Amino acid sequence: MKSVKTLPPVTAGEEDRLKLSFGLMALIWITGFIGHFTPFMEWPALYLYLFGSIGLVLFRGSNYGDWAKMYLAGGSLRKSLFWGAIAGAVLFLMDIMNTVMYYKNGGAPMAEMEILLVNRSLIYFFPVLILAEEFLWRGIMFSSMIDRGINGHLTVFLTALFYTVNHFAVAPVGMFERALMAMMALPIGIIGGYIVLKTRNLWGSVLMHAVTMISMLLDIFVIPKLIFG
Numbered sequence: 001m002k003s004v005k006t007l008p009p010v011t012a013g014e015e016d017r018l019k020l021s022f023g024l025m026a027l028i029w030i031t032g033f034i035g036h037f038t039p040f041m042e043w044p045a046l047y048l049y050l051f052g053s054i055g056l057v058l059f060r061g062s063n064y065g066d067w068a069k070m071y072l073a074g075g076s077l078r079k080s081l082f083w084g085a086i087a088g089a090v091l092f093l094m095d096i097m098n099t100v101m102y103y104k105n106g107g108a109p110m111a112e113m114e115i116l117l118v119n120r121s122l123i124y125f126f127p128v129l130i131l132a133e134e135f136l137w138r139g140i141m142f143s144s145m146i147d148r149g150i151n152g153h154l155t156v157f158l159t160a161l162f163y164t165v166n167h168f169a170v171a172p173v174g175m176f177e178r179a180l181m182a183m184m185a186l187p188i189g190i191i192g193g194y195i196v197l198k199t200r201n202l203w204g205s206v207l208m209h210a211v212t213m214i215s216m217l218l219d220i221f222v223i224p225k226l227i228f229g
Contacts, residue, residue, distance in 0.1 A: 017060060017070070018148055021141035024052050025162060032169030046170045050128055053136035060140065069147070070139045075200030084204025087191045088211030095184065095215040099223050109224040110180065112173040117220065126213055134206045137163040137189065138196045152197045160189025188212055 032045035060066040068074035103109070117123040137159045145155045167182040168175070192205035 017066065017140050017144035020056055020060070021136065021144055024048075024056055024136065025141070025166070028052070028166065029169045043172055046172060049136075049166070049170045050125065050132045053132040054128070057135040057140050066140075070135075070143045071196055071200055071202040072135075072139060077199075077201050077203060080195055080199035080201035080204030081207055082204070083195050083199070084192075084207035085211075087195065087204075088208035091187060091191070091208065091212050092215045095212065096218065096223070099215075099219045100227070103224060103227045109228075110173075110177050110220050112177050113181075114220050116173065117217075123217070127210075130206060130209050130213060133163065134192070134202055134209055138192050138205050139202050142193065142196055146197075156190060156193035156197055160186060160193055163189040184212065184216065 028045050028049050031048055035043065035045050057070060057072070060070065061072065141162070142155060142159050145159070146152060150158075164182045164185045167185055168178050171178045171181060188209055192208055195204045195208065196202055
């Protein structure tokens with residue numbers, strides 16, 4: 001008689017992490033949707049995203065010892081950083097080449113992002129943003145889905161998709177620039193997801209993400225000046 005594959009039993013802690021991560025995502029998206037039609041725009045959603053994601057992971061880690069379960073500890077750190085460095089370098093070069101071609105073909109600079117990063121000093125939030133994004137999508141959400149027994153490839157796809165769509169909810173710029181950021185986010189989400197899936201360690205994805213953020217700063221501040229003078 002053919003055996004029926006069943007999902008592994010879910011502990012209360014795993015179920016809590018699953019509900020908390022998806023609940024935070026829903027709250028961010030709802031806040032962003034409401035903010036889009038108010039004078040506050042998406043700022044409340046952005047701050048909820050930044051500090052809610054980090055706060056949630058720190059809460060679970062400090063109160064329940066979930067550091068390894070959320071891939072912030074354990075796994076193969078060395079392997080994770082190795083592949084994160086390689087992936088980051090490849091994405092860095094691809095982004096620079098694509099950006100040069102984009103501008104040479106008449107693409108408009110990301111003026112709204114430049115204003116936010118300089119005039120609003122959001123450039124100093126980049127380290128916090130990287131941690132928030134990785135902690136939520138490739139940390140607590142990703143790990144809770146894997147622990148729940150969801151297929152690894154499906155988990156990579158879904159978390160990358162959620163991460164990409166999230167750029168339309170929290171970025172306080174126009175839809176065109178949000179779409180550009182979402183296009184950059186998709187490969188980060190997929191490659192980062194597979195690094196975490198194979199190593200059970202988050203920090204390689206963090207490293208890759210940080211390298212791509214450097215290329216994004218070059219896209220906004222350096223390359224347009226080199227091309228347009």
